[in-house]
Structures are given as C-alpha cells and as structure tokens.
Amino acid sequence: MSRNIVFAVALALAVPSGTAAQDGAPTARVSIAHFAFEPAQLSVKAGTTVAWVNHDEEAHTVTAVDRSYASAGLEQEEVYTHRFAAPGTYTYFCALHPHMTATVVVR
Amino acid sequence: MSDSHFELDRRGFMQCLAWAGTGLVWAARGGVLASTTLAEAAGSADFTFAQISDTHVGFAGEANRNAAGTLADSINALNALATPPAFVLHTGDLTHGQKAGAFDTLGEALKAVRTERIFYVPGEHDVFVDGGKEYLARYGRGTVGSGWQSFDYRGVHFVGLVNVLTYKPGVGGALGAEQLDWLRKDLDAQKASTPVVVFTHVPLWAVYPAWGWTTADGEEAIGMLRRFGSATVLNGHIHQVLQKVEGQVTFHSARSTAFPQPAPGAAPAPGPMKVEADELRRVLGVREVRYTEGAAALAVVERSLA
Numbered sequence: 038m039s040r041n042i043v044f045a046v047a048l049a050l051a052v053p054s055g056t057a058a059q060d061g062a063p064t065a066r067v068s069i070a071h072f073a074f075e076p077a078q079l080s081v082k083a084g085t086t087v088a089w090v091n092h093d094e095e096a097h098t099v100t101a102v103d104r105s106y107a108s109a110g111l112e113q114e115e116v117y118t119h120r121f122a123a124p125g126t127y128t129y130f131c132a133l134h135p136h137m138t139a140t141v142v143v144r
Numbered sequence: 145m146s147d148s149h150f151e152l153d154r155r156g157f158m159q160c161l162a163w164a165g166t167g168l169v170w171a172a173r174g175g176v177l178a179s180t181t182l183a184e185a186a187g188s189a190d191f192t193f194a195q196i197s198d199t200h201v202g203f204a205g206e207a208n209r210n211a212a213g214t215l216a217d218s219i220n221a222l223n224a225l226a227t228p229p230a231f232v233l234h235t236g237d238l239t240h241g242q243k244a245g246a247f248d249t250l251g252e253a254l255k256a257v258r259t260e261r262i263f264y265v266p267g268e269h270d271v272f273v274d275g276g277k278e279y280l281a282r283y284g285r286g287t288v289g290s291g292w293q294s295f296d297y298r299g300v301h302f303v304g305l306v307n308v309l310t311y312k313p314g315v316g317g318a319l320g321a322e323q324l325d326w327l328r329k330d331l332d333a334q335k336a337s338t339p340v341v342v343f344t345h346v347p348l349w350a351v352y353p354a355w356g357w358t359t360a361d362g363e364e365a366i367g368m369l370r371r372f373g374s375a376t377v378l379n380g381h382i383h384q385v386l387q388k389v390e391g392q393v394t395f396h397s398a399r400s401t402a403f404p405q406p407a408p409g410a411a412p413a414p415g416p417m418k419v420e421a422d423e424l425r426r427v428l429g430v431r432e433v434r435y436t437e438g439a440a441a442l443a444v445v446e447r448s449l450a
Contacts, residue, residue: 071412071413072413072414072415073413093413093415094205094206094207094415094416095205095414095415095416096240096241096269098272102312102313109241109243109273110240110241110242110243110269110272110273112204112241113205128313130312130313130314132268132272132311133268133269133272133311134316134356135311135312135313135314135315135316135356136314136316136354136355136356138313138314
C-alpha cells in the first residue's frame, strides 16, 4: 500500500491532470475535499489511471461498490491510484462516510 | 416544541453544553432532565461505571497534534474519580485508520485504567478496512453475532450493539435484522422494572442524518426499550455531548478523547474541528455514570479535561 502511495505521489507531481504520462498511459485526478469527491462523475478512456487525493483532515477511502478495489484509510494529502482497464460505469464510495459516492465512466 | 424533542431547542441545547463541563450532574427522573451538584449525587450511588469513546489512536491532524497526550489525560481523569468505576464502556472508534499496531497502542494505554474490565463496541474506523475481522479477533470473545453482547451488573441489564458493519453506498449505521432479532429475545427476558443500559457507537436516533449521524433501523431498537421504566442509551461517533429524552428512554452522546466535531449542521461537513488551544481540553473527555437502586434514571456526569 505504501509503495502505491509513494508511486502515486510521484505520478501526481509529475503529471498534470488529464494529460499522458511519459510512457503514454493516461491519468486523471479526483480531489477529496469537504466530504465530497470532485468531480463526482469522471469520464476517462480505458487504461486510465485515476489518482485520488484526500485534502480533508478526516480520513476517507475510495472503495468500489463491489469491493473489487479499495484504498486503505487515506490521511490528509495521501493519494490512492487505480487503473481502469475496461469500459464501464464504476461507482465507488467512502467506506467511512457512505453518503460520499461518485462514479468513473470508462469509455 | 414537543417534549420528545426539547433538545433541539437551540437555547436548551446550549445550556446543556454549558453546564456539562462545570461539574453538574444531569439526572433524568421520570423522563425529565434535572441538574444537581456533584456533591448531592455522589454519596448515594450503588455503583458507578464510566464511558470512554472515540480515542482515534493514530489521529495526527491539526485539530489535535497530541491525541496520545489527551488520551493519557482522559485515562488520568478516569483514575481520578472518587469512586473507581466498576467497569468502563468504550463506545468505538478505538483507532483512527485501523493502521497496524493501533489496537495494540490503545490496549497498552488502557492497561493504566483502574477498573475491573473494559467492554467494547466498534466504530466504523475500527472495521472499514477488513469488515471487522481484526476487531472481532481482538475484542469478540464473549460476544455473539458480530460483536453483540449483553450482561447484568448488580440489577442493571447492559447491552452492547454494533451498528457499523452495514456501511454501503448511501447507508451508514444500521443494526440489521439478525441483530434486532437477537436484541428482541434478549430484552424479552428482562422485567420492565429492570434498568437497561444500551451502548453503541453511532447514535441510535436521527441526530443529523445528512452527516450520517443516525442508525437507519435504530427506531426498531428504541421501540423495544419503551416498556422499561428506565432505559439509557450511550453512544459516541459525534464527538460532543448531546442529550435527548423520549419518555423513559434517555440518550447521551459522548465526547471524544481525540478531537471535537462541529454541532449538527454548524459547518459545511462533519469531521475534526479546530478550536482554540485553551478550548480543546474543554471539549474532550470521558463520562461517569452513577446508578442508584430505586432512582428512575442513571445520573450522567461529564468529565472534560479542563
């Protein structure tokens, strides 16, 4: 997990939102702030790696509704990444604050 | 203002908060809250127990840079009680992020509490990583289902409920049909004259559903308590003192030892609230509960750290 976070921080610093990484893999970012995911609906191409950054002092998680992926508790400024390989609509939520829900639409 | 919702009266609520930290005892007799001084309440109790909540071991945010220190101070506050508590109830969020070692850190700290036993119910921060596996492995002994428990102590019936294992998108705290069935059988075996104390993490009643401060099926459990002459519900989760009286059922939300949260609706979102340095110790703490046989209700004494 910690390795994922370190990698994600490096990725997040190196790559502006919505552009391609050096190896050509697309990335996107979602901000977690004031108990909400922003954007609440993100549309990306298949193969995109999404990085979530928690800006709240409270811990949050990024947890797939079907639990197929889930972050640990993200402390303030911690980052979690997940690569979406296949097209589809993926709904996720915060396992600590389940009124926080959002979706990633993969084209 | 209906009598079952008088706590939502802003002025009454503020008075509650103002008095809770000044050494007054809230005692509810016949469903009516009344205050008395500590000295009046002290001598006559048959036994006392204590509640500690939301220790959030691992929290390191701006709202409290020394949560380990305020936990130690809270333990000192328990040990400073004139009558040592017969036992202590921990009403959940033992840890902040369920990180490796956090339960051990808490266990080590709580060894210093001078009491016979500590009973636990989990908060969502204790179970969100693994659905409660580690929590139940450590604290599940002697419980049934997924951590539910009941016991009797000197004529009072205590019930610990778990309302944090049901979290799914859009739905926070809930008890579930299986636990409600168990609770119904457990309470059916009790006489209406037996005082009942329920302890759980998330408030059973709808304190503020927009922030997840409610138990979806809590009303079913509350309904089962109404036939008792005295029922007291103790919870954590919202990190502030809040009382409500509904007939013979009284509800008391406890402070955290780690950080305060805003009053319901007083901020855009819940979560750790930064207060002035000299204010912090007034909004953290533990509580003492006194039981006197024949009294209509238990006396709840808030013990802030300052």
